[in-house]
Amino acid sequence: xxxxxxxxxxxxxGRANQFTAVDRVSCSIGLGEVTILKxxxxxxxxxxxxxxxxxARPTSGRILLHGIGKGCLPGSPVDDSIEITSLPERFLTxxxxxxxxxxxxxxxxxxxxxxxxxxxxxxxxxxxxVPELRHRARELLELFSVSRHAAAxxxxxxxxxxxxxxxxxxxxxxxxxIIADEPTAHLDSxxxxxxxxIIGGFKGQGKSVLIASHDPIVYDTALADAVIEMRDGRIIGxxxxx
Amino acid sequence: MNxxxxxxxxxxxxxxxxxxxxxxxxLSLLAVYAFIVFIIASIVFFTQALxxxxxxxxxxxxxxxxxxxxxxxxxxIPITYGxxxxxxxxxxxxxxxxxxxxxxxxxxxxxTLVASDDDPPAKESIYIGSGVARIMRLTTGVxxxxxxxxxxxxxxxxxxxxxxNSELVAxxxxxxxxDDFRALFDFPLGRATDLAVVVGNKVEVPTIAAKIxxxxxxxxxxxxxxxxxxxxxxxxxxxxxxxxxxxxxxLSFVLFAWDKATALSAxxxxxxxxxxxxxxxxxxxxxxxxxxxxxxxxxxxxVGVSVAYLHVFFxxxxxxxxxxxxxxxxxxxFGLTPVIDPYxxxxxxxxxxxxxxxxxxxxxxxxxxxxxxxxxxx
Numbered sequence: 001x002x003x004x005x006x007x008x009x010x011x012x013x014g015r016a017n018q019f020t021a022v023d024r025v026s027c028s029i030g031l032g033e034v035t036i037l038k039x040x041x042x043x044x045x046x047x048x049x050x051x052x053x054x055x056a057r058p059t060s061g062r063i064l065l066h067g068i069g070k071g072c073l074p075g076s077p078v079d080d081s082i083e084i085t086s087l088p089e090r091f092l093t094x095x096x097x098x099x100x101x102x103x104x105x106x107x108x109x110x111x112x113x114x115x116x117x118x119x120x121x122x123x124x125x126x127x128x129x130v131p132e133l134r135h136r137a138r139e140l141l142e143l144f145s146v147s148r149h150a151a152a153x154x155x156x157x158x159x160x161x162x163x164x165x166x167x168x169x170x171x172x173x174x175x176x177x178i179i180a181d182e183p184t185a186h187l188d189s190x191x192x193x194x195x196x197x198i199i200g201g202f203k204g205q206g207k208s209v210l211i212a213s214h215d216p217i218v219y220d221t222a223l224a225d226a227v228i229e230m231r232d233g234r235i236i237g238x239x240x241x242x
Numbered sequence: 243m244n245x246x247x248x249x250x251x252x253x254x255x256x257x258x259x260x261x262x263x264x265x266x267x268x269l270s271l272l273a274v275y276a277f278i279v280f281i282i283a284s285i286v287f288f289t290q291a292l293x294x295x296x297x298x299x300x301x302x303x304x305x306x307x308x309x310x311x312x313x314x315x316x317x318x319i320p321i322t323y324g325x326x327x328x329x330x331x332x333x334x335x336x337x338x339x340x341x342x343x344x345x346x347x348x349x350x351x352x353x354t355l356v357a358s359d360d361d362p363p364a365k366e367s368i369y370i371g372s373g374v375a376r377i378m379r380l381t382t383g384v385x386x387x388x389x390x391x392x393x394x395x396x397x398x399x400x401x402x403x404x405x406x407n408s409e410l411v412a413x414x415x416x417x418x419x420x421d422d423f424r425a426l427f428d429f430p431l432g433r434a435t436d437l438a439v440v441v442g443n444k445v446e447v448p449t450i451a452a453k454i455x456x457x458x459x460x461x462x463x464x465x466x467x468x469x470x471x472x473x474x475x476x477x478x479x480x481x482x483x484x485x486x487x488x489x490x491x492x493l494s495f496v497l498f499a500w501d502k503a504t505a506l507s508a509x510x511x512x513x514x515x516x517x518x519x520x521x522x523x524x525x526x527x528x529x530x531x532x533x534x535x536x537x538x539x540x541x542x543x544x545v546g547v548s549v550a551y552l553h554v555f556f557x558x559x560x561x562x563x564x565x566x567x568x569x570x571x572x573x574x575x576f577g578l579t580p581v582i583d584p585y586x587x588x589x590x591x592x593x594x595x596x597x598x599x600x601x602x603x604x605x606x607x608x609x610x611x612x613x614x615x616x617x618x619x620x
Contacts, residue, residue, distance in 0.1 A: 104519070110513055126245070
């Protein structure tokens with residue numbers, strides 16, 4: 001379980017343009033479930049995702065990982081909970097790399113290199129051998145039906161294909177939690193439905209999925225175990241699938 | 243340990259792939275960088291090799307040369323001085339030398355004339371160096387008229403052209419009989435240009451020089467070590483002059499490299515953000531950027547030094563020979579023996595590879611320390 005206790009995030013503290021993106025948010029996200037963060041632009045969904053995904057630290061509050069992130073910290077017991085809010089950057093990176101897989105709104109793929117290299121990229125610093133990595137990356141590309149583009153440069157792909165490559169990249173380190181920020185923002189309805197099918201596959205494998213979206217195809221899906229509605233940095237409603 | 247090595251290998255592979263993605267920028271940088279290393283390395287190799295040649299040349303030189311001075315100017319020395327110097331304890335041998343310069347107004351060249359008792363040419367014949375043969379278009383058996391001191395022409399037959407392997411020493415040399423030398427220059431009998439002194443115990447050379455100075459106040463003894471020092475200074479000075487002239491180019495390169503290395507493009511900044519967001523640590527990004535810097539600077543260093551080696555030792559430093567060799571119109575043609583000074587190569591390495599690598603890391607470090615969530619918002 002991922003537990004958030006009174007988590008706040010302020011930007012530009014002490015300046016005239018200071019604002020609170022996330023305001024005293026408390027909630028629990030179950031493991032093996034699909035959780036949707038729903039809300040309009042500027043409601044704090046993306047900021048909350050970055051805090052949970054160890055990309056940024058909250059200004060106040062605590063975030064606890066129960067039963068995930070094991071082995072990412074040296075000497076941590078298997079069943080121990082990890083409070084990620086107080087960890088130094090090095091450990092946060094370790095948890096981010098081993099526990100979370102990210103799918104970005106703009107895909108954030110590196111241009112100029114091949115599809116295969118893009119998928120392998122998150123695992124380079126782990127020290128895994130290139131042949132093993134390549135094998136795993138090819139399997140993932142096969143799984144998402146883009147293996148024929150393995151040697152192509154990323155900019156030669158269509159939006160839907162880029163999305164699939166970004167998903168394959170998110171899975172290269174076999175993370176327990178998939179975090180997706182507005183994943184269908186650049187996809188048409190057909191591709192959005194295909195994306196949700198892939199999410200169903202993750203759920204079937206027991207992975208936790210956390211999606212921030214204001215697309216009805218995403219937040220009205222039957223796959224969602226919980227929908228958290230946000231506005232102005234606060235949770236205004238939470239419930240199970242509609 | 244294996245994972246560590248693999249990590250470095252993976253990041254190095256990605257660094258090379260990143261450099262190849264920006265071929266235009268990196269190849270132009272590499273070309274200018276390698277060119278500067280090539281120029282500096284050529285000068286270093288060339289002056290080192292010339293200094294070594296000069297040292298080898300002077301190994302056969304006498305321990306002391308005694309010249310007579312009149313009013314601070316060099317004047318022919320009485321040969322009788324030689325007998326008295328030979329009597330000084332510790333002196334093994336004294337031999338008078340006859341040599342001088344001959345200026346040819348048509349070619350503007352200065353030739354060195356030496357009268358030698360060792361295998362002298364026939365009467366009214368000369369041996370000439372290959373440089374003389376080249377510039378005067380002379381071959382064996384041809385007659386050459388030199389203008390004597392009294393204005394009368396003296397005709398000599400070219401008996402032999404000295405072998406090319408002695409060109410550094412003999413390029414501008416004309417070897418002549420003693421009596422022909424005296425007749426040509428109207429050089430007085432009983433006098434020599436200078437005296438060559440051989441000393442048995444080399445440690446005693448300064449003491450003997452001091453004794454000669456005391457005994458013959460009108461003379462100036464020149465030690466072999468002084469001649470060596472002069473050669474060293476001359477070649478260092480020439481190398482330094484070329485470097486000063488090229489310093490504008492070097493400075494331009496430094497500014498160019500600094501600009502290229504320190505300015506991260508928006509695309510590079512975005513990439514660093516992506517790498518951090520997908521799980522790269524700041525240290526991984528720095529390793530990547532330092533590998534990129536090292537690949538560029540190390541390649542430039544190796545290419546520059548290798549091309550400089552070929553340029554100096556296989557093509558006789560054709561780009562700089564006029565600045566670094568000789569001072570007359572008569573340039574000797576000779577192949578230099580390859581000499582590499584590890585100390586100078588190390589200095590060159592640290593002055594080129596080090597600063598560039600550091601220059602690439604600083605801006606990357608600044609970019610890599612931002613929170614990875616910046617990529618989420620891009």
